[in-house]
Amino acid sequence: MSEIQAVIIANPKPFRLILRDESDTWECSTEQVNRSTYNYVKLHRATRFIDVNLKEPFTLGLGYDGSLILPLIEDYADPNKALDEFNRVIAACFIGGLYIEAVSPSDLSFGHIASCGYYRHEHPFGDNAELDRAIGEQGAGSFFTIKLYSPPQILADDFASAYKVGNEVLALVPTLSPTLFTTAFTYYLTRQLRESLTHAWISIEQTVEHLWQEKIVENAKGGSIPKRRKFLESQQWNLAHRVELLFSLGVVDDDLYRHLNSARSERNEFQHTGKTPSQEAVKSALIAISRLLSLIADLKGHEYDERLITRYLDGENRPGSPMATVTNYKNVAEGSASHWRSLIPLPGFNEWEGEIETFDDIQLVKI
Numbered sequence: 001m002s003e004i005q006a007v008i009i010a011n012p013k014p015f016r017l018i019l020r021d022e023s024d025t026w027e028c029s030t031e032q033v034n035r036s037t038y039n040y041v042k043l044h045r046a047t048r049f050i051d052v053n054l055k056e057p058f059t060l061g062l063g064y065d066g067s068l069i070l071p072l073i074e075d076y077a078d079p080n081k082a083l084d085e086f087n088r089v090i091a092a093c094f095i096g097g098l099y100i101e102a103v104s105p106s107d108l109s110f111g112h113i114a115s116c117g118y119y120r121h122e123h124p125f126g127d128n129a130e131l132d133r134a135i136g137e138q139g140a141g142s143f144f145t146i147k148l149y150s151p152p153q154i155l156a157d158d159f160a161s162a163y164k165v166g167n168e169v170l171a172l173v174p175t176l177s178p179t180l181f182t183t184a185f186t187y188y189l190t191r192q193l194r195e196s197l198t199h200a201w202i203s204i205e206q207t208v209e210h211l212w213q214e215k216i217v218e219n220a221k222g223g224s225i226p227k228r229r230k231f232l233e234s235q236q237w238n239l240a241h242r243v244e245l246l247f248s249l250g251v252v253d254d255d256l257y258r259h260l261n262s263a264r265s266e267r268n269e270f271q272h273t274g275k276t277p278s279q280e281a282v283k284s285a286l287i288a289i290s291r292l293l294s295l296i297a298d299l300k301g302h303e304y305d306e307r308l309i310t311r312y313l314d315g316e317n318r319p320g321s322p323m324a325t326v327t328n329y330k331n332v333a334e335g336s337a338s339h340w341r342s343l344i345p346l347p348g349f350n351e352w353e354g355e356i357e358t359f360d361d362i363q364l365v366k367i
Contacts, residue, residue, distance in 0.1 A: 003115040006072035007061070008079065010086040010108055011132040013101045016152040018047045018062045018159060028148045030339050036138040038148055043136045046117040048156040052089050052163055060089060061113070062156050065136060068103075069119060072110065079108055079125065084179055088170075091178035094185065095166030095293065097308035098159065101189070102182035109133060142341070149339060169304050172296050175210040176203060181289065188282055189312065194270065197277045200285035201267045204260065205239055207292040212242050214299070215251050240264060256295070259288040283313050 017026055024047070032038040042064055049059040054070075061069030068086055076082035083103065090100050106126020113119035121133035134140035135148070170178060181203045187196035237245075243260050246252045252260070263285035266277040290306035297304035345351035 004112045005115075007069050007111050007113050007119060008072050008076055008082045008108060009063070009111050009119070009121055009129070010068040010070075010082075010103045011066065011129055012068065012086075012090060012103050012107060013128075014099070014152060015132075015147050016066045016154055017064060018066055019064070019153055019155050020047050021155065021157075024064075026148075026151070026153065028150075030146075030149055033145050033149055034142045036142075036145065038138070038145070040136055040138050041118075044118045044120060046113065046119060048160075050156065050160045050163070052092075053167065054085070061119070062159060063119060065132065067119070067121075067132070069113065079105060083108065087179040087182050089163060091182040092166035092170050093159065093162040094182055094309060095169050095304075096162030097165065098154070098162035099312060101186040102179065146339060146341075165304075165308075168302065169293055169297055172300055172302065173207055173210050173293065175206045176293075177206060180206075184289070185286060185309065185312070188286055193277050193279060193282050197263070197267055197270060197282045197285055200282065200289055201263065203289045204263065204285065204292065207289060207296070208239055208242055208246075211246065211251065211292065211296060212237070214296075215246065215249070216242075252295075256288060256291045259284040259291070263288055286310070286313060 019025075026039075026042070028038045045064045046069065047062045047064050049061050052060040054060065055073075055075060058071050058073065061067075063069060068089065070076050070082055070085060076085065083105065086103050086108075090102055093100050104126075107128045108125045109121040109129040109132075110123040111119055111121045121129065121136065124130040124133050131140060131144060135145055170176065180199045184196050184199035184203055187193075187199060243252060243257065243264075247257045262281050266281035267285070269275055270277050287306075287310055290310050294304050294306040343351070345353070347356040
């Protein structure tokens, strides 16, 4: 019998399969979806283990169903610490050009993996993890398992390559929280503008802090003016002051300055009034943090194109984006539908036949 090891599993969005190579194919028909006869065994198989700079000798497991798998060692016994580790990897992959959303506690599960490479979700923390477990256990129902029909797929090598590119950039900015950075983009793409701006602004502050230390404070080190460095390190320099000086010195260019100023203005209004920020202001904040990363990389002799992440802010089709849904077959253009499921009949709608339960005090009328 195989040896069994405890693990903690994350299931980030979007749902996608991670393949060993081009031959590691997946086949699932709509009939298999409807009858739950798809290959559930393959969905429990580890695809590869890759080096993501964990405590030696541990590595990150990539599951065929898109799961990310960490060993349940003492460092990750606290799920919050495991969550930070998962989001560090996700942030690196996202910076490296792989679209992937931050994970939250509801995406985590405790489970076990056998020495032969097959794993199981056993104790999901929330709804999303529960759904992934249900799909793997053939118990989710066709409404959810339809995602197994022609799902997005990537190669393990592509995942590893994206991580390598992004991790090199992240390593240049040790003050940046990967979790806050990634969730800022995730919130924006899920239309949670308040949360996105809050996380993006903290990420901007962390990144500008690094830039300030590198370009301003360090340049004052060893100077002839007493206590100048201490003054520059003091709390008298808020973010607006720092950006203004960096702009005056030519470190920050006009375009980046405009994005930072737009984000700061609405962030201040949100802080004082609670007013929902505009989508454009939040987008400016995310563009700003992306360009700050590119700027720091450039200053340190690294090439990085921020369009690897900002391209997703302009409506580019993302893997796993919600499919267009129609409620009447007459509205479907010929050849455009990949699958069809009839809606259940409900009282008041055309498909309903039969008696219904009604109440005199529930009647909608035109106003």
